[in-house]
Each structure stands twice: as structure tokens, then as C-alpha cells.
Amino acid sequence: MSQRDDSIPDLNSPEFTRIIASIDSAVWDGAQVLLTVLKESADAFPPLKSAVGGFLAILDLYKTTHADTDAINDTAFRLNRLMRILAERLRDKEKASMFMDDIYVRHVNLSAALHRLVEMKKKNWFFRAAQSVRIAQEIQTICNRVAESIEELQLKIGISVEKDTKAILQEAILQNLSRARSAAYTASMPPDGVARRSCAKDTRVNIVESIISWARADWSARDEVPPIYWISGLAGQGKTTIAYTICERLQKEAKEVSMISFFCSRQLDSHEGRLLVPTLAFRLAERSASYASALLNNLKSAHDLGDQRLEVQISGLLLEPWQKSAHLRAGLLEHPIVIVVDAPDENDAGTEFIRQISLACRQKKLPGLRILITSRPHPTIEKLWSHPENERAVYRLNDVSRAMIHDEILTYMREELHEYREEDYQYLEHLARIADGLFIHASTALRLLMPLGRRLAKVEQTNRLKAIIKRCTAESSGSSNGILDDLYADVMAEAFKKLDREEENVRSRILVLLLCSSEAIHPDFVTIMERVDADLVQLVIDALYAVMYIGREGQVLWHHASFQEYILAKYKFMVKPMQVHIVRRCWEEFTHHLPEKRLLSTLGWGVHPLMLTEATIQQFHVDDIIRRCQILIRGFRSFDLV
Structure with missing residues (x-):
């Protein structure tokens, strides 16, 4: 084989092809693959082209001395494994070439070490290693340096490619995945509402530091660090504020940790069970190209995965693509991706989501992920955390002094x-x-x-x-x-205060109508349902400013779920009659504008509303009816029909 003075072989020569073919693939399959990739991609990776002579010197070193020391055998095994990984990283020339600057920077140490091996080969030091302890130790040190440089290089390329998700996220099938707009911890809140905020200074220090340490623990400590953590607390004990603080701290202080958040609220679109898993899947795809690619393949095979029941969503959108792509992330994750799910008990599918995710974590189906959940201590959820593996990762706010x-x-x-x-x-x-x-x-x-x-x-x-x-x-x-x-x-x-009985009754009905559904209600809907002035509805909302407010889209929201629970308990005797009233009033209002048959179809009603009673109201999905009716109202108003 002809070589230049700097020991760089002609990669396009037949002789170099024969050298690659003659390599003992039983021992050096990784080196064989790497040299083949460099031969095919020399123009794409000029810095690594100069390293070929050094790689060949490593093979010659092993051939000359491998029988002499166990250390050389161990080092050869490590080098071969790293060469195989580096070859895999370089196979995608288009992606790897995007990080050429990093390759140049990290090639310096590798090139220096390989050049030293070439010089030793020229001086026949490989043959003298067996007789000289000093030479043997120097060769061992240089080989270790080569291994460390290759490992650093392949990791940098791998991590950069793993985080480069821009192109794949442009795929229409991923963009069309339904997602909750209000789920992120930083999601914009209405100006009249109480914005999510972090804990006051010097409060909740123990729990926050405990979770931050858990989230930031190296991936190498995965056997000691539980993959899922539960903060349990009653309504009003500050679970959401703690979750917000943890997200904020991780975002600002732990750049090495990727974090995804999903904050549930009964009043916002984050309460919809159908959006929980698709939103998490999309956010996870933003952080992992290997997972995004596997997710895209699953969606191409089953376009309606995002519309399936929860069990199918978790399997098809999370577990399968994450597991299928795990080998591509091997060795890349020094720190796991942290997913924070706040108040899933305010999501339609939240409790079942906790059950299935907890089971998947126990079965080690989501390696590389750590999941923080905050919720009330519902008996079903408590039972899940009674499992010994889960019990070590529970913080009960009710136990704090x-x-x-x-x-x-x-x-x-x-x-x-x-x-x-x-x-x-x-x-x-x-x-x-x-x-x-x-x-x-x-x-x-x-x-x-x-x-x-x-x-x-x-x-x-x-x-x-x-x-x-x-x-x-x-x-x-x-x-x-x-x-x-x-x-x-x-x-x-x-x-x-200072209202007579009739005035209080009217206002109470308005309040119950506003709170009798998990669907956020617009004041205009109340004026139509109750046949009252808009000013009166606004007066009720204004008087309850401490607990209620108008959202960005004009709907009425409440600061905390416990207020809705309080009102529904206080006026329990009014809830079902109000729901019957809503359904019937919707019918009365809209039959003026749509034929009966079309209206029944549009609203999705299987039972005629005039046949409805308090005993049969459960046959209706009142939340869905209210949502559809409010859409119709907006449509009618745009044509001045209401």
C-alpha cells in the first residue's frame, strides 16, 4: 500500500480496499466498519481522513503485541467497540457533517495520540514493548488517550444529532398531532387570573431540593434513583406551586436536564384526556430525534393513534417508539429527560394515566425518563404507591409538620x-x-x-x-x-350581602350554571340560558373576584378547583335540575334556527331533550352538550341570529 510521508494512505486505492478486507473481523469488526465508512466518506470528514494511518497503527500494534498482556486485549476490546459506535454516528453523513466544527475541535486530541502511535510504529517500538516496561506503559497510555478521544467525539456527534429535531418535527403527521395549548408550566394565563408562580423565598425548601437532586442525578445512578416520584397533597396545599418551582429551577439551573411539563386544569384544554399523551409525545419528540423518528413511523402506520383510547395512546405514542429507539440513545444520556405532570386528577384520563405510567416505569419500559407527578391522595392512586418500589419516591405534604x-x-x-x-x-x-x-x-x-x-x-x-x-x-x-x-x-x-331572597336566588342560579360543568362557560351562554342581562352576569363574576375571573377567550374560570367543589356541594340540590334546564333551553333556542333532525345530529343527542328528566340526565354528556351549544351560539351570533 502506498503511503504519503504523513502516513495517510490513499483511501481510494485497491490496496486500501484489500487491507480493510484482510482485517480480522472477529476481533476488529468495529475498526473494519469505521475504516469502510471513512473510505466512503473521506470528503465529508476531512479531519478524520488524516486519522486513518493511526487507526491502522492500532491494528498493527495488536497484531504485534496482543499475546503479551491482558491490558492490550482489554484496550483493544474497548477501542473496537468505540470505533463501531463512531462508525454508526458517521454513517449519516448529512447529519454528522452539520457538526464539523465540533469534529475539528475534538479531532485535535485524537489526531495527536494517533500520530504518536504512527511514530512508534516507524521506530519498531511495538516489537520492543515486550522487553521494555516503559515503552509498554507509554503505548498503553496513548491507547487509553485514543479511546477517550474517540468516546468524546462519538458522544458529541451522537448527542448533537439526538437533539437536532427541527427537520423531523416539520413532518405534517407530527404537526397534526392534537396538543393541549395550556399544558406547559409557562403557558400564558389570563390577565385577570392568578398566574402560576414559584414558591416564596425560603419556603418548601426541603421538598424542592429533594426533587431537584432526584431529577439531576446522573443516569449512571439509575438503579438507586426511582424513575417516578409522587408529591401527594390535599386541595390547596401548594402542589402546583411546588411543581412550578421545580420546572423553573430545572429550566434555569440544570441546563443538562431536558424537562417537559404538563399542568392539568379542569377549566382549560389540559383537562381533556385525549390530549394528555399526544402532548407529552410531541414534547418528547422535540427533545429526542431518535424517538421522534420512531414516533413518526408509528403514526405513519396508524394515523389515528392520537384519537385512540388512553391505553392504545400510551403504547403507540410513548412506550413502543421509546423502546424501539433506545439503542440509538445508548451511551448518550448522562442525565434523563424529566417529565412533570401536575394535577392529573384534574384530567379526564389522569388517574388511569398514573396507573399505566407507574406500571411501565416499574417494568423499566421507559429507561432514560424520570416522571414527577403531583396529585391529591385519591385511594386509587394511594394504592399504586403502596408498591415497595414506589414507596421510596413519595412525598406527602400532609405529613409535613x-x-x-x-x-x-x-x-x-x-x-x-x-x-x-x-x-x-x-x-x-x-x-x-x-x-x-x-x-x-x-x-x-x-x-x-x-x-x-x-x-x-x-x-x-x-x-x-x-x-x-x-x-x-x-x-x-x-x-x-x-x-x-x-x-x-x-x-x-x-x-x-344586602340582596333580597329573589336577587340571591337569581345570582345563585347564575353561579351554579357557571360551575356545573368542567367545560368553561362564556357569560353570553348564561345570558341566553337564564334570559338575564349580561350586566347581571358580570356583576356576579365581579363580586366573586377572589375566586373567579374572566379568561383570555372570554370564558369564566376559577382560581382553584376546590371552589367548584364547594359550590357543587353547597348547591347540590340545584345541579341536576340546572343540567336538565341547560339541555332543554339549548333545544328551545336552536330549533328556531335548525331543523330538529339536523340539530339532534349536530349536538350528538341520542335522546330527545323533551323526554329528559333528572333521573335520565346521566344519559347525556352535559359537558359536551355545553361545548357544542357554545360553538353554535358563536356561529349564530356571527350571522345575527341570536
Whole structure:
């Protein structure tokens, strides 16, 4: 074989082809593949072309000395494995060439080490290694340096290609995958609503640091670090705020960790069970090209995967493509991808999602992923975490000492009311005791003290705070739910004060109509259903500013799910009659504009609404009816038909 002075062989010569063919593939199959790739792609990777002479020197070294030391055999095995991986990384010339700058930078160390081996070969040092300990040690050191350089190079190429998902995400079939718009922890919230926020300084420190450490633990510690973590807490204990803080910290401080978030809310599109898995799948595809490619193949085989039941979605959109592409990520993930799912119990498919994902994690079907879930301690979910493997990754907010929570709530309120008079802090202390561990109690009370659009003088805030404390103390039922209910009762009393019985009844009906469905309702819908003025509906919403607000798209939302639960329990006797009323009023309203048969088909009703009773209301999907009716209303309004 002809060689230049710098020992770079002519890669296009027949002689080089014969050299590749003569390599002992039983020992050096990786080297054989790598040299073949370099022969075919020399023009694409000029820096590596100069390394060919060094790779051949390694083969000559092994041939000359392999019988002499176990160390040489071990090093040869490692080098061959790394050469095979590097060859796989370089096969896709188009992608690998995108990172040529990185190849140039990381080739420097590799080239220097290989050049030293070539020089040793020229001086016949390989033959003298057996007689000289010094030469043998130097050869071993250089071979280790070559191995480390190859490993660094193939990892950089592999990681860069793995993270380069832009092209594949442009595929229409992936873009058409249905996704929740409001699921990300950073999702835009309505200006009148309470934006998601992180924990107040010096609060929730233990739980947050514990989760951050769990999320950032090296992939090498996977056997000691559980793949799934559960934060359990009652309504109002601050689960969402903790989840937000963890997402924010990972985003800002842990650049090495990829993070995906899905925050569920009964009022937003993130409550829809059909969107949970497709949204997570798309976000995961944004972070892993190997997974995105496997996901795309699955979707090409079954276009309707995103519309299937949860079990089929989890299998086809998550488990199968993640497992099929696992070998392409081998050795690339120093840190796992972290998925944060907040309040899945507010998602239609949330509880079943937790069950199936928990099972998949226990069966090690999602290697490289770590999943954080926050939810209420529903018995079904509690049972899942009774499994020994899951129990070591549970944080129950209800087990945190009341003294610690009291101090943290007080810290939070002082931060929010930073201009509050020092002499009035005793009232905040009292309110923190009444809150009894519920952050939502404290935040709702603060909204009463700081009404939107109004500025209260300090003395007015103090007087209002005293009134809240007095009523809550007088009415306290002692339980956590009761304490929160007492505050909601206070909010209701403030909103409905000085009303006669008839006025209160009308407003109560408006409130129940707004809250009797998980479908967010527009005030215009209420005016049509109840035949009341829009001003009256707005008055009800404004009076309940501490617990309700108007969203960006004009629908009525509430700050916390516990308020909806409180109202539906308080007015339980009105809920089914209201749902029957809604269905019948929709029918009355729309039969003026559409033929009966077409209307039944459009609204998806199997039973005629005039036959509907409170006993048969369960046959109707009221949430879906309200959604369809609101769409029809918007359509009719655009033609001035309503």
C-alpha cells in the first residue's frame, strides 16, 4: 500500500480496499466498519481522513503485541467497540457533517495520540514493548488517550444529532398531532387570573431540593434513583406551586436536564384526556430525534393513534417508539429527560394515566425518563404507591409538620404584603394559624385584601383582615376542608350581602350554571340560558373576584378547583335540575334556527331533550352538550341570529 510521508494512505486505492478486507473481523469488526465508512466518506470528514494511518497503527500494534498482556486485549476490546459506535454516528453523513466544527475541535486530541502511535510504529517500538516496561506503559497510555478521544467525539456527534429535531418535527403527521395549548408550566394565563408562580423565598425548601437532586442525578445512578416520584397533597396545599418551582429551577439551573411539563386544569384544554399523551409525545419528540423518528413511523402506520383510547395512546405514542429507539440513545444520556405532570386528577384520563405510567416505569419500559407527578391522595392512586418500589419516591405534604407549614404560609403572606405595617403582622400570624396548612386559604384571603382594580388603604386592609379572621374563627369547623369551605362561605357572604331572597336566588342560579360543568362557560351562554342581562352576569363574576375571573377567550374560570367543589356541594340540590334546564333551553333556542333532525345530529343527542328528566340526565354528556351549544351560539351570533 502506498503511503504519503504523513502516513495517510490513499483511501481510494485497491490496496486500501484489500487491507480493510484482510482485517480480522472477529476481533476488529468495529475498526473494519469505521475504516469502510471513512473510505466512503473521506470528503465529508476531512479531519478524520488524516486519522486513518493511526487507526491502522492500532491494528498493527495488536497484531504485534496482543499475546503479551491482558491490558492490550482489554484496550483493544474497548477501542473496537468505540470505533463501531463512531462508525454508526458517521454513517449519516448529512447529519454528522452539520457538526464539523465540533469534529475539528475534538479531532485535535485524537489526531495527536494517533500520530504518536504512527511514530512508534516507524521506530519498531511495538516489537520492543515486550522487553521494555516503559515503552509498554507509554503505548498503553496513548491507547487509553485514543479511546477517550474517540468516546468524546462519538458522544458529541451522537448527542448533537439526538437533539437536532427541527427537520423531523416539520413532518405534517407530527404537526397534526392534537396538543393541549395550556399544558406547559409557562403557558400564558389570563390577565385577570392568578398566574402560576414559584414558591416564596425560603419556603418548601426541603421538598424542592429533594426533587431537584432526584431529577439531576446522573443516569449512571439509575438503579438507586426511582424513575417516578409522587408529591401527594390535599386541595390547596401548594402542589402546583411546588411543581412550578421545580420546572423553573430545572429550566434555569440544570441546563443538562431536558424537562417537559404538563399542568392539568379542569377549566382549560389540559383537562381533556385525549390530549394528555399526544402532548407529552410531541414534547418528547422535540427533545429526542431518535424517538421522534420512531414516533413518526408509528403514526405513519396508524394515523389515528392520537384519537385512540388512553391505553392504545400510551403504547403507540410513548412506550413502543421509546423502546424501539433506545439503542440509538445508548451511551448518550448522562442525565434523563424529566417529565412533570401536575394535577392529573384534574384530567379526564389522569388517574388511569398514573396507573399505566407507574406500571411501565416499574417494568423499566421507559429507561432514560424520570416522571414527577403531583396529585391529591385519591385511594386509587394511594394504592399504586403502596408498591415497595414506589414507596421510596413519595412525598406527602400532609405529613409535613404544621409548625413548618405555618411558618412558610406566614413567610408567603409577608412577601405578598411587603408594605404591610409591622404592628399589624399579628393579624397575619392569626390568619396563618386559621389557614392550617392550606396555601390556597392564605392566597384567597390575600385576594380579598387586594381586590383587582381597587387600592385599599392600609387601615382598610387591616379592618378587612380583622373581619376575615373574626368570621373564620367563629365559623371554623376544624377540618382542613372545612377551614377552606369557611373562607369560601365568607367570600359568598361578601358577594351576596344586602340582596333580597329573589336577587340571591337569581345570582345563585347564575353561579351554579357557571360551575356545573368542567367545560368553561362564556357569560353570553348564561345570558341566553337564564334570559338575564349580561350586566347581571358580570356583576356576579365581579363580586366573586377572589375566586373567579374572566379568561383570555372570554370564558369564566376559577382560581382553584376546590371552589367548584364547594359550590357543587353547597348547591347540590340545584345541579341536576340546572343540567336538565341547560339541555332543554339549548333545544328551545336552536330549533328556531335548525331543523330538529339536523340539530339532534349536530349536538350528538341520542335522546330527545323533551323526554329528559333528572333521573335520565346521566344519559347525556352535559359537558359536551355545553361545548357544542357554545360553538353554535358563536356561529349564530356571527350571522345575527341570536
